[in-house]
Amino acid sequence: MDMQSVGEAFIRPGQVLVDRGAVSAAARWTQAVSEADGVTVLHLSSGVDPCEITAELRDRGFRASPNHVLTGQPLFFGGPASRPFPVPPVPFRPGRSRSDVVVALLDTGVAKHPWWSGGDWYSRLGPEGADAAQGAQAGHGTFIAGLLARTAPGVRLRVRRVLDGDGLGDEATVVRALHRMRDDPPHVLNLSFGCHSFDDRPPPLLSDAIGALRDTVTVACAGNTASDRPFWPAALPCAVGVAALDAAQERRAPFSGYGTWVDACARGDWLTSSFLNTGEFGGYAAWSGTSFAAALVSGAVADAARREPAKEAVDRVLDPRQSRQIPDLGVLVPASL
Incomplete structure (x- = not known):
């Protein structure tokens, strides 16, 4: 994927996401305009800085954002959260349980699996x-699907691939996928990816798209950044941002993001789940990352939503009177996996 680094954030070069009304205002900087599924992307003329144009358009009252690159969490440059490890088959029987709760999983896709x-x-x-099946994060969505299946038995998954096999996607692709959900919104939305923004402000088009799903509980990972810098979309007020705890569920996993913008935490260290059946892997893996902590919280909300509306279920799952609250990590959501 073509991208550039700006202020420790990554963006697609020469692209700006805008609301439709900004097209004419940006005409003199624009080489082409593409529109699909309610998303308008300006393709800027050579040499035009997308961050400068974004700032200019925002100053004039328009919704605008560089097309940020979003990455699955784990990252792929070393450390305990960098890659999956093969493990023997993990015991789990799906059973006959059926749930009417729908969890949307936007990720790398899901591969065939016995579960x-x-x-x-x-x-x-x-x-x-x-599932994309090739790349450093192929199997990421399949791993998350297994965690959801085990924590919310019988849940119905609605899967859309927005990340490639290396765990990379962009804001425009994700916002398009979110817009397509408006007519039939899920009960829970799991977003195990994210980004820093070029100015550390919330990306407005992404925020609008998530906020439009008013009855959906959106759960997003806090990022494997080991910092308190806001990570989007987890830091949005309309999302449940989830940090990762160690295997003992006592302390922050060393790689996890943290901060006052984090709402919840769950185990994210050395979890086992479904995976690809390829190479040294026989369909199962152990992996670490805030991606997987977020999936455990999504599963807990989805399981509780069998008995009550999802918005009420999340309030109960994250009730600080019912579970321990950890500074900068939010409410602990226990996991028995």
Whole structure:
């Protein structure tokens, strides 16, 4: 993926996301305009700085953002959260439980696995939901799907691939996917990826798209940044930002993001789940990252939502009177996996 680094954030060169009304205001800087699924992208003329144009348009009252590059969390440059490790088969029987709760999983897609053989959601999975199967983070979505299946038995997954096999996607792709959900919103939305923004302010188009899903509980990972710098979309007020704890569920995992913007925490260290059946892997892996802590919180909310609306379920799951609250990590959501 073509990208450039700006202020420790990554963006797609020469691209700015805007609301439709900004097109004419940016005409003199624009070489082309592309529109799909409610998303307008300005393709800027050579040499034009997308961050400067974003600032100019915002000063004039328009919604605008560079097309930030979003990455799955784990990252792929070393450390305990960098890669999966093969493990023997993990015991789990899907059982006959069925839930009416729908969890949308935007990620690398989901591969075939015994844990969902016969599942109606997987039988309807189209090419847009299949795992990319190649790359440093291939299997990321499959791993998360297994955590959701185990923490919310019988849950129905709605899978869309927005990240490639290296765990990379961009803001425009994610916002388009979110816009397509408006007519049939899920109960819970799991976003195990994110980014820093070029100015550390919330990306407005991404915020608008998540906020429009008013009855959906959006859960996002706090990032494997080991810092308190806001990580988006987890830091948005309309999202539940999730940090990772160590395997003992006592302390922050060393790689996890943290801060006052984090709402919840769950185990994110050395979890086991479903994976690709390829190479040294026989369909199972151990992996670490805030991506997977977020999935455990999504699963807890989805399981509670079997009995009450999702917005009420999340309030109960994150009730500080019911569980320990950890400074800069939010409310602990216990996991028994």
